[in-house]
Amino acid sequence: MTTETFRTTVQAMAMPFVVELDEPDPVEAEPAVAAFHADLVWADEVFSLWKDDSYLSAYLRGEITLDEAPHELREVLEACEWYRGVTAGGFDARRADGTLDPTGIVKGWAVARASVRLRAARASGWMIGASGDILVGGDRTRRIGIADPRVTGDPAGTPVIDVVELGGQFTALATSGGAQVVDHIWDPVTGEVARHYMQVSVAGRDLVECDAFATAIAGGGPRIVPAAFERGLEVLLVTGGRYDGAYDAKTSPGWPSVR
Structure with a gap:
């Protein structure tokens, strides 16, 4: 039996959000979807560092x-401090220059908060795609491709490095790295640009937690990974490029790959 799916894309926070019902x-x-979109726009008005009239600014x-x-x-600021603790400092909402920047979890937080609006659609299942972060709900499982970190721009239609199944035990997926915005993640210990991994993906049940740990591992490196395991999260680590343009990758034992 074919499932009829309503699919659309809305723009907020200077990025596209794909919604499937x-x-x-x-x-x-x-x-x-309009109510979901309005919540994202509101979150941008509160948390944007690029808008002079935002509450955060x-x-x-x-x-x-x-x-x-x-x-x-x-x-959100209290959540940032909490994640700084559970990630052993891997996630830090302060930049190297001391500027407070909670954007490491704002997108995931905003998506999780706004997702409750989709209940009004009375769909049997749903998916939200937010530039590398995915949140799903309902009984259906979904296969999600993880973009190749060597591909810049919109990765749609390009080969993926892995395919995971979301739904049930894993309803959230977050990916962090420097593929789209080069050198934007810094190591909170050294204060230097973090280059521990080309890309980090984290799967779990809470998108905010996955988002925070993906950023924390990308910034803090291997020492943060055990803390992710303690929280019941699974990880995919793209560890670096080879001379021939390929890459090496590691996954945790419970990583939900279907390839």
Whole structure:
């Protein structure tokens, strides 16, 4: 039996968000996605470091206090501190120059928060794709390709380095690395650009946690991996390129590959 899927893409946070709804209520699908989109736009208005009028920008300039901002700003900043602890400092919301930058988890947090809006569509299952981060819901399992870190730009239609199955035990997948934005991840211990891995993918049940640990492992390197295992996460580590243009990769024992 073929599953009818409603698929669309919305723009927020300067990136595309792909939404798929399996067998949704035909009347409720578009309003549900519109509400999801509105939540993402709102999150950008709160957390953007590129918008001078965002709450985070105003807070960093000292123009408002946390009590004067939406409570979600405090929530995310506290989550950043919590993940700094559980990742043994691998995840750090402060840049090398001391600037507070919680964007390492904001995208995943915003997607997880906004995903509840999709319930109104009464779909049998759904998937959100957010530039390397994936969140799924419902009974159906989905096969998701992980982009080759050597491919820049939109990887759609290009070969993938692995295919994983999401659903059930694993409902979230986050990928971090320097393929799309070169040298944007720094090692919080050395303060230098992190080049431990070409790319890191983390699978689990909580997108925010996967997002934080993918960033933490990419930034902090191998010493962070045991902490991910303690949280029940599985990892794929692309360890570096070879002279012939290929790469080496490692996966944890429970990594949900279907290849």
